[in-house]
Amino acid sequence: MERKKILEIKNMNISFCQYQKGMRQEELPVIRDLSLSVHEGEMVAVVGSSGSGKSLLAHGVMGILPYNASMGGEILYRGEPLTEKRIRKLRGKEIVMVPQSTSYLDPLMKVGTQICKGKKDLVRQKKLDQIFSRYSLAKEVQEQYPFELSGGMTRRVMISTAMIENPRLVIADEPTPGLHQKAAKSAMEHFRELADMGAGVLIITHDLELALETADRVLVFYAGYTLEDAKTEDFCKEETLRHPYTKALWRAIPKNGFQYIDGVQPYVKDMPSGCPFAPRCSRCSEKCHGEIPYREVNGGYVRCVYDS
Amino acid sequence: MKTAKFITKQMIKMFLLLLAVSIVAFALMTASPVDPLQANVGQTALGSMSPEQIQKLEEYWGVGQPPVQRYMAWLKDFIRGDMGVSLLYRQDVTKVIAVKLANSLFLMIIAWVMSGLLGFILGALAGMNRGKLIDKVVRGYCLLISSTPAFWIAMLFLIIFGVWLKILPIGLSVPIGVEASGVTFLDRVYHAILPAFTLSITGISNIAMHTREKMIDICESDYMLFAKARGESTWEIFKNHGFRNVLAPAMTLQFASISEIFGGSVLVEQVFSYPGLGQAAVSAGLGSDMPLLMAITMISALLVFGGNLIANLLYGVIDPRIRRGGAVR
Numbered sequence: 001m002e003r004k005k006i007l008e009i010k011n012m013n014i015s016f017c018q019y020q021k022g023m024r025q026e027e028l029p030v031i032r033d034l035s036l037s038v039h040e041g042e043m044v045a046v047v048g049s050s051g052s053g054k055s056l057l058a059h060g061v062m063g064i065l066p067y068n069a070s071m072g073g074e075i076l077y078r079g080e081p082l083t084e085k086r087i088r089k090l091r092g093k094e095i096v097m098v099p100q101s102t103s104y105l106d107p108l109m110k111v112g113t114q115i116c117k118g119k120k121d122l123v124r125q126k127k128l129d130q131i132f133s134r135y136s137l138a139k140e141v142q143e144q145y146p147f148e149l150s151g152g153m154t155r156r157v158m159i160s161t162a163m164i165e166n167p168r169l170v171i172a173d174e175p176t177p178g179l180h181q182k183a184a185k186s187a188m189e190h191f192r193e194l195a196d197m198g199a200g201v202l203i204i205t206h207d208l209e210l211a212l213e214t215a216d217r218v219l220v221f222y223a224g225y226t227l228e229d230a231k232t233e234d235f236c237k238e239e240t241l242r243h244p245y246t247k248a249l250w251r252a253i254p255k256n257g258f259q260y261i262d263g264v265q266p267y268v269k270d271m272p273s274g275c276p277f278a279p280r281c282s283r284c285s286e287k288c289h290g291e292i293p294y295r296e297v298n299g300g301y302v303r304c305v306y307d308s
Numbered sequence: 309m310k311t312a313k314f315i316t317k318q319m320i321k322m323f324l325l326l327l328a329v330s331i332v333a334f335a336l337m338t339a340s341p342v343d344p345l346q347a348n349v350g351q352t353a354l355g356s357m358s359p360e361q362i363q364k365l366e367e368y369w370g371v372g373q374p375p376v377q378r379y380m381a382w383l384k385d386f387i388r389g390d391m392g393v394s395l396l397y398r399q400d401v402t403k404v405i406a407v408k409l410a411n412s413l414f415l416m417i418i419a420w421v422m423s424g425l426l427g428f429i430l431g432a433l434a435g436m437n438r439g440k441l442i443d444k445v446v447r448g449y450c451l452l453i454s455s456t457p458a459f460w461i462a463m464l465f466l467i468i469f470g471v472w473l474k475i476l477p478i479g480l481s482v483p484i485g486v487e488a489s490g491v492t493f494l495d496r497v498y499h500a501i502l503p504a505f506t507l508s509i510t511g512i513s514n515i516a517m518h519t520r521e522k523m524i525d526i527c528e529s530d531y532m533l534f535a536k537a538r539g540e541s542t543w544e545i546f547k548n549h550g551f552r553n554v555l556a557p558a559m560t561l562q563f564a565s566i567s568e569i570f571g572g573s574v575l576v577e578q579v580f581s582y583p584g585l586g587q588a589a590v591s592a593g594l595g596s597d598m599p600l601l602m603a604i605t606m607i608s609a610l611l612v613f614g615g616n617l618i619a620n621l622l623y624g625v626i627d628p629r630i631r632r633g634g635a636v637r
Contacts, residue, residue: 062537092539104534108552108628117540118548145628161538 003039005079006169006200007061010035012073014056014065028268030056032224033294034073035301038169038200043192045203045211048221049265054204055100058173061202062097063087077169092117096162098172098191102154105146112142115160124164131163135190152183159190170194170201176210188214208249220246223265223276226294229301242302245277275304322613326606330386333605334379337598344369344596348396369395369596382602392599396591401603404588409607411481412573412584415500419507420569424562426508427515432554434516435523436546446520450513458510458572462579465506476502479581503580507572514568515561522557526550556626559619566615570608 014031030053038044048054059065061075063084075082077095087095106114115131116124132139135156141149149157155175162170172191176184184207192214195201205211211218212235220228220243228243238256241247251259263280272278274289281288287305294303345354345365354362370378385392391401434446453461470478477483481499482491526532527550535545574586581587585604592601624630 064533064537088539090539091537097534097537099530099534099537101530103530106531106535106549106552108556109548117535117538118544145632147629148632 003041006038006040006042006077007202008037008076009061010074010076012057012060012071012075014053014060014069014071017068017070030069030224030268031060034221034226035294036202036219036226036229038202040168040200041195041198042217043195043201043203043215044217044219045205045215046219046221046226047205047208047211050206052221052265053224053268054221055173058097058171058202058204061087061171062091062095093165094167095169095171096165096167098158098162098170098175100174100177102146102149104158105154107146109145110142111144111146111149111157114146115142115157115164127164128160131160134163135160151178152187155179155183155187156190159187159194162194167194167199170199172201172203172205174205175203176205176207184210185213209253220249223271224268225276225303226301227277227303231300234298234300240298242297242300243277243304244281244283244306248280318617322610322617325613326609329605329609330383330602331379333602334375334382334598337593337596337601338375338378340593340596342594342596344371344395348595370598378598382599386602386606391603394592394597394600396595396597396600401599404600405585405603405607408583408585408588411582412577412586414496415504415507415577415582415584416566416569416573418500418504419511419573420562420566422504422508423511423515423569424565427512428519428558428562430512431516431519431558432523432546432550435520435527435554436542436550438524438527443520446516450517453510453513454517456510457575458506459575459579461510462503462506462576465502466579469502481582481584499582503573503576503582506576506580507569510572511565511569515558515565518561519554519558522554523550526553529553556623559622559626561619563615563619563622567612570611 012031012034013029015027015029018026018028020026034057036044036046046054046057056065056069060069060071061082065071077086077090080086082090091097105111109118112128113120115128120128128142129139132141137153137156137160141153141157146154146157159175170191175187175191179187188203188210191201191203195216203211203215208218212232215232217229217231218235219226220230222245228241228246230241230246234240234242235250238247238250241250248259248261251257252261261280266272266276266279272289275281275284275292278284278288283306290305292303292305294301297307345362348369349357349365357365366372382392391405393399394401394404397404430446430449434443437443466478469476477499481496482488483495483499486495532545532549535549540548570586573584574589576582577584577586578590585607589601589604589608591597592604
């Protein structure tokens with residue numbers, strides 16, 4: 001049975017307007033030509049290194065971009081355009097975001113009340129109790145303040161803010177930083193559970209290994225571009241991967257040889273023309289500096305001129 | 309244990325502060341060129357007096373005694389609770405102050421509550437709606453008021469409401485030509501309206517501007533963004549998060565602003581001839597009434613210190629991070 005598409009993003013662009021010296025304005029493109037889709041019950045991970053602008057993807061979908069950012073492209077939610085008016089109605093109900101860090105919790109509001117958005121009726125209270133026992137959080141935690149929680153507890157509390165609703169789409173922004181291996185893994189498993197319950201889950205993370213353990217599909221994000229969109233199985237061996245960067249990532253995983261390549265991703269302001277990975281790529285040639293198509297290869301997508 | 313330590317520390321602080329304030333106030337008065345005899349008796353009267361009479365007066369005003377000796381004598385009495393006799397009013401300083409303080413407190417409390425409430429509301433509104441019309445109006449008002457001297461505004465109101473419109477009295481705290489027993493509470497309120505209003509108006513701008521800054525910080529925080537992402541309406545966001553987070557700093561500000569209200573009251577009372585503590589302070593200073601001025605100085609220092617202390621304590625009560633975190637300052 002074909003699963004229904006929950007979220008589809010087509011050619012999304014996000015750029016910042018920045019003031020340079022004096023009054024000169026400059027557009028800084030942070031996300032370029034990003035396309036992805038999330039189906040019901042599917043967990044998709046967008047993996048990219050820090051500072052590649054992937055958090056803005058979540059903010060863009062939720063309609064909470066800062067005032068100096070602008071977004072282009074198309075976002076479809078359950079087949080229909082997700083307009084600003086529509087996201088206002090849906091966010092916090094059908095579409096939920098799980099934030100990055102404790103700073104996204106109000107420091108002066110008790111955890112329980114905060115999860116219920118200040119409205120604690122009997123139904124919500126009951127649901128909250130269920131969620132807490134599911135995540136093995138003590139009932140007393142409801143009466144605590146965010147600063148009293150440990151890192152792992154904070155994580156579970158933030159996932160609870162999503163669970164208290166009936167989400168069809170969950171967008172998690174960096175759900176595992178600062179957590180030790182075990183806590184990070186269990187956090188990811190909680191998202192997996194949400195997907196298994198039928199929601200579409202979009203995880204934005206820098207941790208490829210962790211993503212590979214739980215997600216169904218992985219998008220590789222590099223300097224604002226999506227270089228590859230691959231099934232998790234494709235990561236079993238190097239040959240099924242499509243893009244040289246993804247292959248390099250694969251080889252950097254300890255059990256696959258722990259090899260690294262030199263260089264860092266280019267900063268938005270000095271982006272090379274054509275493929276952003278070209279300066280670090282061993283197969284770089286003349287045609288890599290021209291227009292690079294994003295095309296379908298073996299059931300996945302790749303932004304590269306070579307056929308792997 | 310912690311509380312006991314905190315209280316002891318605050319008491320020592322207060323004691324040292326009062327001591328320092330009294331020394332400075334006394335030194336300033338001693339250094340002032342005001343000649344008490346000339347100021348209070350008058351040049352002409354002084355000229356027609358015999359040397360014996362002048363000497364008697366000099367003794368009364370303490371002229372010629374070494375300052376250190378005078379200060380020590382004052383301090384000894386003050387510690388025993390005796391604030392001396394006012395040289396100008398020829399009454400116990402305690403009595404004079406009781407009357408003046410009651411008048412001033414009436415005025416200051418109205419102004420303090422009004423400026424606090426209005427300042428908070430305006431500041432929060434402006435902060436939540438940064439850059440919009442309401443923000444511009446509030447900011448414009450605040451900048452205008454805070455760059456205008458309080459006494460000038462007082463005079464302006466006096467002209468408008470007292471002289472042109474004639475709806476409010478031009479001064480004093482009670483009606484003229486009425487016996488003390490015949491003065492009603494309403495009379496007092498009626499006379500306090502203009503000075504209290506002036507004081508509030510000038511107090512608002514400070515509170516509003518600070519609250520606005522704080523509110524803007526809060527609005528830029530991650531938790532406000534998350535609240536928006538969770539579909540909370542602007543009102544819910546304010547009610548659930550904005551208000552909660554701006555309250556503690558606003559309260560601190562409110563109690564710390566006692567000093568400003570006090571300072572403002574000196575000028576405003578002067579303009580409205582309102583017989584309060586501020587006016588008494590001015591006449592005591594100009595008339596070299598050492599005991600009265602010292603007492604007023606001490607009381608105002610206490611009031612301001614008390615305000616700041618309450619602000620500190622309140623922070624601990626409101627903010628759970630301090631209350632539960634055990635980080636008692």
